[in-house]
Every structure is written in structure tokens, then in C-alpha cells.
Amino acid sequence: MATTAEPPGRGERVKDAAAEVIVRLLHVIADHVYSVGLFAVSIGLHTLAPQVKGPHEAFNGFVDFVVYALFVLGSLRILKWAVLELAGKRQAGSP
Amino acid sequence: MTKIGQHIQYLRVRTRREAWSLVVALGVSSVVYFVRAFYTGATDFSVSLLFTLIAAYVLSSALLEHGLLASFSAVWPLSQVGHPLEVGLGNQPAPEEAATTYLMAEIDPRALISVEEVSGEVEAMLKLGKEGEVAAVLGASVLASFGGPTHAALALAVAHRLARTYGPALHIGVHSSSSVRDRALATLTVAKIADASPSGGIYCSSDTIDFVLVSENVSASEFVQVKLSPEPAPTVRNLPRNIRIFSLRV
Numbered sequence: 001m002a003t004t005a006e007p008p009g010r011g012e013r014v015k016d017a018a019a020e021v022i023v024r025l026l027h028v029i030a031d032h033v034y035s036v037g038l039f040a041v042s043i044g045l046h047t048l049a050p051q052v053k054g055p056h057e058a059f060n061g062f063v064d065f066v067v068y069a070l071f072v073l074g075s076l077r078i079l080k081w082a083v084l085e086l087a088g089k090r091q092a093g094s095p
Numbered sequence: 096m097t098k099i100g101q102h103i104q105y106l107r108v109r110t111r112r113e114a115w116s117l118v119v120a121l122g123v124s125s126v127v128y129f130v131r132a133f134y135t136g137a138t139d140f141s142v143s144l145l146f147t148l149i150a151a152y153v154l155s156s157a158l159l160e161h162g163l164l165a166s167f168s169a170v171w172p173l174s175q176v177g178h179p180l181e182v183g184l185g186n187q188p189a190p191e192e193a194a195t196t197y198l199m200a201e202i203d204p205r206a207l208i209s210v211e212e213v214s215g216e217v218e219a220m221l222k223l224g225k226e227g228e229v230a231a232v233l234g235a236s237v238l239a240s241f242g243g244p245t246h247a248a249l250a251l252a253v254a255h256r257l258a259r260t261y262g263p264a265l266h267i268g269v270h271s272s273s274s275v276r277d278r279a280l281a282t283l284t285v286a287k288i289a290d291a292s293p294s295g296g297i298y299c300s301s302d303t304i305d306f307v308l309v310s311e312n313v314s315a316s317e318f319v320q321v322k323l324s325p326e327p328a329p330t331v332r333n334l335p336r337n338i339r340i341f342s343l344r345v
Contacts, residue, residue, distance in 0.1 A: 034113055058129070061138025065128050066121075068140045069148050073117055076152055 031081055038074030042067050112159040120152035 045052075046067045053060040124147045132138050 030110060057138050058132045061132060062128060065140050069121055069124060072145065072148055073120060073152060076149060
């Protein structure tokens with residue numbers, strides 16, 4: 001069952017390098033797409049808030065709460081990413 | 096599965112966890128908001144609400160990461176079965192059949208897994224090795240009993256199948272020298288997989304079929320304690336030269 005490792009050819013190396021770049025890109029997107037999404041939804045809801053709000057005080061307060069909460073959650077995600085990055089706990093590109 | 100495919104699968108699991116932690120955080124703090132509004136009439140975004148939100152997010156995130164809330168993130172089943180799953184036994188005429196039977200008998204019915212896709216043990220092993228692919232089990236209890244390459248390959252194939260279903264968390268490698276491989280993999284299996292946690296685990300990789308064992312989470316004592324053959328089981332400090340150790344952390 002033993003097999004010997006052959007040195008990878010040029011094509012293989014290029015393929016590996018391309019895969020590496022794609023993987024890194026995927027990780028960057030995965031790291032930030034949620035935070036950006038949360039900010040976007042938060043800002044969108046904030047813009048739409050006057051149309052959404054009605055006569056109920058509690059509901060209006062809840063709309064504001066959701067706007068803030070989404071913003072806070074987005075910030076928390078970025079903070080968490082930054083802390084992990086600084087602590088070197090994250091290995092980009094290695095599942 | 097290609098390298099990119101493997102990463103995408105990992106990101107899918109991670110994204111699912113992220114989504115759940117956000118939903119839990121938002122849900123908990125919304126409940127707190129409404130309870131507070133009902134009892135006190137306060138409808139502002141107070142500091143206490145902010146702390147609730149942060150605490151709920153951090154807590155749910157940590158719990159999901161460690162698999163304690165895995166059932167909510169749909170990456171649950173095997174980690175909660177609680178008893179080992181025996182794969183590839185003795186002198187069964189058809190290992191696939193035996194494995195399927197054991198899988199179906201031992202595992203949670205919701206997680207029925209068939210190894211029908213495994214057409215042959217050699218093929219499976221070569222495929223796993225040559226593509227640099229690692230088998231993975233998410234918190235699964237796979238107790239493999241090895242009689243030879245067939246069973247090791249079968250166990251890997253099953254683990255691979257589990258990984259495709261549940262995402263990577265625990266990676267297993269195998270060495271090509273059968274005796275070392277069998278002992279080492281069996282040791283690994285018993286030492287670690289039986290009590291594996293979904294997030295912890297053994298991460299191995301290889302550039303050839305000459306695979307690799309061991310992770311940072313397996314202590315030497317754990318290794319030495321388990322002896323499945325008359326020969327001493329390999330230890331972290333005393334591995335044969337041709338076994339290389341990698342530690343890849345998710």
C-alpha cells in the first residue's frame with residue numbers, strides 16, 4: 001500500500017497556489033461578510049425606521065433596539081476576529 | 096473532496112454556528128427587552144440590555160464552538176449518541192455490510208449512514224491518501240477494530256462519509272505501513288475518538304499516503320495507556336521515524 005511522493009509539477013504548483021489564494025479569499029469573506037451584513041441591515045432598518053414605527057411605544061423602542069443590537073453584534077464580531085487574530089489563535093486557510 | 100471544497104465545508108459549519116449565536120443573542124435580548132418594557136415601561140436601549148446582548152452572544156458563541164449547543168446548530172447527531180460505533184470487524188465477508196449493520200444498529204436513527212459508496216477498501220484508502228484528504232468525524236464515536244488494511248481503510252472511509260455529512264472537526268490520518276498504521280490508528284481511535292468533543296480533536300494531514308497521526312490534544316500518557324497489540328503502542332515521543340506529526344488547528 002505504500003506509495004512514494006513525487007515532486008509536484010509546475011501545473012500542480014500553480015493549481016495549488018491558486019487554490020491557496022481562493023481559500024484565503026474565502027476565509028476573508030467568511031470572516032467579514034456577517035459583520036458587513038449586520039451593519040448593512042442595521043443601517044437599512046435605521047433608514048426605514050420612520051416608516052416602520054407606529055403608535056405603539058414598545059414596538060418603536062424595539063425597532064430602535066434591533067437597529068442598535070445589530071450594530072453592536074457586528075462590532076462584536078469584528079472585535080472577536082481582531083482579538084483572535086492578535087492572539088494568533090486563528091490559522092487562516094487551515095480547516 | 097478538493098482543498099477548496101474542504102474549506103467551504105468548514106466555513107459552512109462555522110457560518111451556521113455564527114448565525115445561530117447571533118440569533119440566540121438577538122432572541123434572548125429581545126425577550127429581556129419585552130419583559131422589561133412590560134414590567135417597567137422602559138423602551139430605551141439601556142446599558143443592561145447592551146450587556147445582556149453581549150453576554151448572550153459571547154456565551155452562545157462559546158457554547159456552539161464547544162459543541163454544547165450543537166443540537167441547535169444542526170451539527171449535532173453523532174456527538175450526542177453517547178456510545179461508540181463499531182466499524183470494520185473481524186472476518187466479516189463483506190466489510191461494508193458489517194459496517195453498515197453496525198452503523199445502523201449503534202447510531203442514532205436520525206443519523207443513519209450507509210457506506211455503500213465505498214466501492215473498495217484499497218480504492219478508498221488511495222483516494223483518501225493521494226488527494227491529501229483527511230477523514231473527519233464531528234464528535235463521532237468511531238471505535239474501529241482493525242484487522243488489517245481493509246478495516247483501517249473502511250474506518251477511514253466511514254469517517255470520511257461522516258465528515259461529508261457533518262463537516263470537519265476531527266481529522267484522522269493513517270500510516271501506510273500496516274502494522275504501525277493499525278496500531279497507531281487504533282490507539283488514536285480508542286484514546287481520543289471515543290471521548291471526542293465536537294470541537295476538540297485530532298488534526299492530521301499528509302502530503303502522501305504516508306499519513307500522520309496525533310494532535311496537540313492527545314497526551315503521551317493517553318497514548319501509552321492504550322495497548323491494542325502485544326507490541327507497545329506508539330507514543331508521541333516514541334513514534335517510528337516514518338511518522339510525521341502535524342498539528343493543524345481549526
